[in-house]
Amino acid sequence: MPEYKTDLSLSGFKKLKAEIRKYKNSLQEKCEEFAYRLAEEGVAVAQMKIGTKNAIYTGELLESLNIMPGDIIYDGASFSVYTDCPYACYVEFGTGVVGENAPHPDTSIAGWKYDINDHGEAGWVYFKDGKRHWTKGMPARPFMFETAQYLSDMSVISHIAKEVFGSD
Numbered sequence: 001m002p003e004y005k006t007d008l009s010l011s012g013f014k015k016l017k018a019e020i021r022k023y024k025n026s027l028q029e030k031c032e033e034f035a036y037r038l039a040e041e042g043v044a045v046a047q048m049k050i051g052t053k054n055a056i057y058t059g060e061l062l063e064s065l066n067i068m069p070g071d072i073i074y075d076g077a078s079f080s081v082y083t084d085c086p087y088a089c090y091v092e093f094g095t096g097v098v099g100e101n102a103p104h105p106d107t108s109i110a111g112w113k114y115d116i117n118d119h120g121e122a123g124w125v126y127f128k129d130g131k132r133h134w135t136k137g138m139p140a141r142p143f144m145f146e147t148a149q150y151l152s153d154m155s156v157i158s159h160i161a162k163e164v165f166g167s168d
Contacts, residue, residue: 032077034164038151039067039079041160045150046081049143050091061085081147092144096137097121104140 004019006012043065050062064085070078093104093112100114107113115137117124123136150156 028076030164034161035077035079036067037160037164038157039081041156042081042147042151043067046083046143046147049146050141053091053141053143055091055141055143061088061091064088081144083144088144090138091141093142094138094140096123096135098135098137098139100137102139104142105145109145 004016006016046065047062050056050065056062061083064083066082066084068080068082070080089110089112093099093107093110094102094114096115097120103114104112119136121136123134125132125134127133
């Protein structure tokens with residue numbers, strides 16, 4: 001919060017009141033910007049995580065990451081980082097016995113289960129781009145989980161807060 005000074009006069013107190021009101025009114029906008037900037041950072045980090053986890057096939061997942069306004073909060077704002085890519089959950093949590101052996105750090109987030117069709121080591125066949133493929137699944141590559149962990153780091157939060165709020 002800025003430092004305020006005034007002399008002991010009526011005009012001084014009126015000026016002080018106006019400065020404090022101006023600062024108070026700017027806080028709502030700064031809080032919204034802060035939340036949005038955290039979400040922007042989330043998109044960038046999630047995209048980087050996808051790239052480092054060998055999870056780029058067509059670019060659809062990478063490009064599907066976006067920001068959406070969240071619930072309305074009194075004197076603030078919230079935003080969500082999301083993907084509408086239909087296979088994002090399979091990348092995040094993994095599949096089959098391979099995913100079961102290299103699972104997501106917290107499957108309870110989505111109630112995720114592995115090898116639900118009991119394919120086991122035999123795996124299964126699927127078709128993609130007109131070709132037949134075989135798999136036993138894929139490991140979890142928890143790009144969103146790790147992004148959430150990154151965004152909860154106080155040094156990241158403090159850095160963005162200092163950029164938005166400055167010396168306030």
